[in-house]
Amino acid sequence: MTTLIRAEHIAHSFGNQKILEDISFTVERGEVIGLLGPSGAGKTTLVNILTGQLKATGGSVRTGEEGRREPACLETGIMMDSFGLYERLSVWENLRIFADIYRVSGERIEKLLDRTQLRTARNTAVNKLSKGMRGRVNLCRALLKDADILYLDEPTSGLDPATTWKIHQLIREEREGGTTVFLTTHNMHEAETLCDRVMLLNQGKIVEQGVPGDICTRHNSRGEIEVTLRGGEKHVIPNAPESEILLSTWIREEKILSIHSSEPDLENVFLRITGRRLCD
Amino acid sequence: MRHIITIIKKQIRDTLRNKAVFIQFVMFPALAAFMTKSIQIEGMPANFFVKLFAAMYVGMVPFTNIAAIISEEKEKNTLRVLLMADVTPWQYLAGVGSYVFFFCMLGAGVFCLLGEYTLGERGAFLLIMAAGILASLLLGAAVGAGSGSQMAATSVTVPVMLLFSFLPMFSTFNSDIAKVAKYTYTEQIRLLLDSLGTESGPLEGILIIAVNMILFAGLFCLLYRRQGFRQGRPALTKN
Numbered sequence A: 001m002t003t004l005i006r007a008e009h010i011a012h013s014f015g016n017q018k019i020l021e022d023i024s025f026t027v028e029r030g031e032v033i034g035l036l037g038p039s040g041a042g043k044t045t046l047v048n049i050l051t052g053q054l055k056a057t058g059g060s061v062r063t064g065e066e067g068r069r070e071p072a073c074l075e076t077g078i079m080m081d082s083f084g085l086y087e088r089l090s091v092w093e094n095l096r097i098f099a100d101i102y103r104v105s106g107e108r109i110e111k112l113l114d115r116t117q118l119r120t121a122r123n124t125a126v127n128k129l130s131k132g133m134r135g136r137v138n139l140c141r142a143l144l145k146d147a148d149i150l151y152l153d154e155p156t157s158g159l160d161p162a163t164t165w166k167i168h169q170l171i172r173e174e175r176e177g178g179t180t181v182f183l184t185t186h187n188m189h190e191a192e193t194l195c196d197r198v199m200l201l202n203q204g205k206i207v208e209q210g211v212p213g214d215i216c217t218r219h220n221s222r223g224e225i226e227v228t229l230r231g232g233e234k235h236v237i238p239n240a241p242e243s244e245i246l247l248s249t250w251i252r253e254e255k256i257l258s259i260h261s262s263e264p265d266l267e268n269v270f271l272r273i274t275g276r277r278l279c280d
Numbered sequence B: 001m002r003h004i005i006t007i008i009k010k011q012i013r014d015t016l017r018n019k020a021v022f023i024q025f026v027m028f029p030a031l032a033a034f035m036t037k038s039i040q041i042e043g044m045p046a047n048f049f050v051k052l053f054a055a056m057y058v059g060m061v062p063f064t065n066i067a068a069i070i071s072e073e074k075e076k077n078t079l080r081v082l083l084m085a086d087v088t089p090w091q092y093l094a095g096v097g098s099y100v101f102f103f104c105m106l107g108a109g110v111f112c113l114l115g116e117y118t119l120g121e122r123g124a125f126l127l128i129m130a131a132g133i134l135a136s137l138l139l140g141a142a143v144g145a146g147s148g149s150q151m152a153a154t155s156v157t158v159p160v161m162l163l164f165s166f167l168p169m170f171s172t173f174n175s176d177i178a179k180v181a182k183y184t185y186t187e188q189i190r191l192l193l194d195s196l197g198t199e200s201g202p203l204e205g206i207l208i209i210a211v212n213m214i215l216f217a218g219l220f221c222l223l224y225r226r227q228g229f230r231q232g233r234p235a236l237t238k239n
C-alpha cells in the first residue's frame, strides 16, 4: 500500500488558543479514513491544514512513499460547506467553470448531475437551492476531476436521512473506484459504516485511532457478553466462570436467541475516553 | 490563457444575472446620451455632457466594479476555490480585469460616438479613456485585495470614489483645490478630454496618470502581500 499523506506532529494555534496538538497519522491510498469528533474539536482546522489553506504553526504534512513530495502534487477534491459557489449562476454554470479549468468534458458534468440526482436543478441558480442540494453541487465539483484524494468536511451534517444515504452511496462508489477519502463527521454511524479507519479527535488531540471494530473491541474492557432470550429479554453478563450456571440453564431450556460480545459502539468509546458525547 | 478565458466567461454570465452591475455599465453612457440629445443651452461648451459623464464613468465604474468583484469572491470563498483549482492570482486578475476593461471600453465607445469629434480626436478620446479605466482598475483591485468582504470594500470604495470624482469637480470652482486635484488621475482625464481638439500639450497629464498607476500598482502589491487572495477569510464552517 502507498502512503498518500503522512502528517507528523501537526500543531495549530489561533493567537494563544491551542486548537490542534501533536497530530500524527498516515492516510493510505484507497482507504476511507474518518476524523470523528464533536463540534469545535478542530476537524475543519485540520482539513484546512491538510489542503494547504492554512499553514500549521507546527509539524509537517508530506505525501508519497518516501514522504518527500509536497501535498500540492496530489490531485485533490474538496467539499466543505463554506466552499464558495457562485450564487447567481446556475448549477451547470458553476460546474462548467471548473470543468473548463480541469479540462473535463460536459459529458462528465451530466453524468455527475445524474449520480447526484441534480439533473432537475441543472439550470437553477445556486441561491435558490436548499442546503442539501448545495451540498451535492459542492460534492459534484469535488468529483469533477479524478482526484487522488477527496476531502469531505461533514458532507452530511444537517441533511435528511434520504440525502445522507445518497451521499453515503456516492462515497462508497468513489471508494470502489479507488479514490482515497478523508472524511470528517460527528456522526458515529457514518464513521462506522463508511470508514476503513477512524481517528477520534477531542479538543485538538487524537485520542484513539484504528479500524472501528478493533477500537470497539479494544474498549470492551469489562469483557461482557450480551445474551438475548427468545422472549426478547436482554441480559448483559460477565464473560467469566461465574456466568456458567446461568448460561447453561438458558441453553438447556432452549431460551437463547443470540449471544454477542457486548462491545461499546464508537459513541460510547468516545464517551469513555473523554467523558464527552460526540453530538452535544 | 484558457483559465483567463474561463474567468471572463464566468464574469459575463454573472453580469447577465446581476442587474446592479449591468445598470452601472449602462447608466453613465445612457445619461450622457439623454442629456446631450435633450438639453441644449446657449453658450454651453461643446460636448459638455459627454466629457462630464465620461470623466465620472472612468472614476467610478471600473473602480467600484473590480473592487466589488474581488471582495465578493473573497467573502464567498469562491476565489479560494479558484486558486485551489490551480488558477493563479495573475490569471484571475487578468480575467476579471480584462472583463471590466472590455465592458468599460464599450461604454467609452458610446461616449465617443456621442461626442462631436474628428476621427483623430476619437482615437485620442478612446486612448485617454483606456488609460483612465486602467488606472481605475488598479486602484479598485488594490481595494479588493485589501478587504475581506464586500461590506468592507464598499466602506472604502465610496469615500475614495467621492474623493476622486469630486476633487476634479470642485477644482473648477476653487483654485486651491485645483492645486491638489491636479495630481489625481481623474482630474487629468478631465483635463485631457477638455483639451481634445486644442493644441495644449498632454505630456504632463500622461505623466501624472502614469505616476497614479504606479502608485496604485504599488498599493495593490502591498495590500496583496498583507492580505492575499487566500487569506481573506479562512474557510471555516461557522463564520
Ligand SMILES: Nc1ncnc2c1ncn2[C@@H]1O[C@H](COP(=O)(O)OP(=O)(O)OP(=O)(O)O)[C@@H](O)[C@H]1O
Binding pocket: A014, A019, A037, A038, A039, A040, A041, A042, A043, A044, A045, A046, A154, A186, B234, B236, B237, B238
Ligand atoms: N479563524 C479562526 N480564528 C480563531 N479561532 C478559530 C478560527 N477558526 C476556528 N477557530 C476555533 O478553533 C476551534 C476548532 O474549530 P473547527 O472549525 O476546526 O472545529 P470543527 O471540529 O470543524 O467543528 P464543527 O464540527 O462544528 O465544524 C473552535 O474552537 C473555533 O472556535
Ligand SMILES: [Mg+2]
Binding pocket: A043, A044, A045, A153, A154, B237
Ligand atoms: Mg467543521
